Amino acid sequence: MTKPAKSSNSLFSAARWTALAAAGAVLLSVGAGAVPAGAAERADGAGAPYAATINPRTPLDAAALQKALGTLPDGVASGAMARVGGRDGKWTGTAGAVSADPAASFRIGSITKLFTSTITLQLIAEGRLSMDTPVQEVLPGTLPAHWAPITVEQLLSHTSGLPRPACYEKGRSYTPAEFVKTMTECPEAGEPATGKQIRQVYMGSNYFLLGMVIEKVTGRTYTEELNRRIVRPLGLRHTHLPAAGDTSMPARTLADLPPADPWAWAEGGMVSNAPDLERFLTALLRGRLLPPAQQQLLFEKPANADAKRPFSRAGVQYFTLSDGTEIWGKTGSYGGYTNGLFATRDQRRVLTYSLVPWPGATEEQLTDRQLQIAGAAF
Incomplete structure (x- = not known):
């Protein structure tokens, strides 16, 4: 379970990209099953033509990227890493204690949520779910009977209206079913929001339920499906989901940080690394993991998207930077790391970064540093 106090993109305190506008970027809110033959060859990953999302005359600027990481430690981060890939070239740099x-x-x-949404979309492509399938139909008895139906699409896009897990005990490790009860059996949590245009509100609870849906529909554990559908087919040799209670890390770790617990x-x-x-996001955006109908959902912007931190119908985070560059991916913080994984839709540039925040660094400071890195990368 994600620790709210330590995770700026956890259930309770997501990394505030809302400060991007103030920092000079504009956020727009507009409205392993078998991979289909030929899907891997689609450059756009959705079957529809579109203009390049980055100025092709702008070269990769290694000096600007290194400068954006900062001279560390500096009161914002003790260490930082960034990797830029794609057709425009490759660059990797570090700073400070990493x-x-x-x-x-x-x-x-x-960033785990991108893997969860991909598996869910694969199950939809296989006809085992639909975007309109009610969670209550798949997981009877998990949500209160008097609640209005909550669909798979609402979980994916953070438009479920679910109440926050008000009875969550910080530092305690929960099973997925136990965690759901911290909102369904907690008087302080209240009732879910309802209506056709539920406001998009980012919440990790949606993806705990999606993980449970995946297990129920497939009859396998989430980890088995993750490995079978994504990790092994893409050859992600450094990517895994630790079991509950496993706080160990690989020998080659970005930073020497305390064990992370409880289970997220x-x-x-x-x-991962x-x-x-980079390989995962490139494959996802290129159409290697999904057929065209589900691929298109990655980029469809719901009319009720959050104006400051929007997500597509499939749960992909997207931003339009001040120079018009549109990027797609996900932020994520856990266990002492603050990360981001973003790319242009045409995969000309793919950015992966990880910061080790300095104790006492504010969310505004961390957001500004992430913006500097993104600005240099794209």
Whole structure:
């Protein structure tokens, strides 16, 4: 379970990209099953033509990227790593107290949600779910009978209206079913929001339920499906989901940090490294993991998207930077790391970064540092 006090993109205190506008960027809110033959060849990953999302005349600027990491430690971060890949070239840099090993692993936090949404969309493509399938139909008795139906799409896009897990006990490890009860059996949590245009509100609870849906529909554990559908097919040798209670890390770790507990599971519990994450996001955006109908959902912007931190219908985070560059991916913080994984839709540039925040650093300071890195990368 994600520790709210330590995770700026956890259930309770997501990394505030809302400060991007104030920092000079504009956020727009507009409205392993078998991979289909030919899907891997689609450059756009959705079957529809679109303009390049980055100025092709802008070269990769290694000096600007290194400067954006900062001279560490500096009161904002004690260490930082960034990797830029894609067709425009490759660059990896570090600063401060982190490993210089480009294959060093770290806890990716809520970037895990991209893996969970991908598995869910694969199940939809296989006809085992639909975007309109009510959670109550798949998981009878998990949510109160008097609650209005909550669909798979609402979980994916953070438009479920679910109440916050008000009875969550900080530092305690929960099973997924136990965690759900911290909102369904907690008087302080209240009732879910209802209506056709529920406001988009980011919440990790949605992805705990999706993990449970995946297990119920497939008859396998979430970890088995993760490995079978994504990790092994893509050759992600440094990517795994630790079991409950397993706080160990690989030998090559980005930073020497205390063990992370409790269990964040399908919401934010995975461990990976920059090369694996770049490979995953590139494959996802290119259409290697999903057929066209589900691929298109990655980029469809709901009319009720959060104006400051929007997500697509499939749960992909997106931003339009001040120069018009649109980027797609996910932020994630867990176990002492604050991370991001973003790319242009055409994969000209793919950015993976991880910061080790300095004790006492504010969310505004961390947001500004992430913005500097993104600005230099794209």
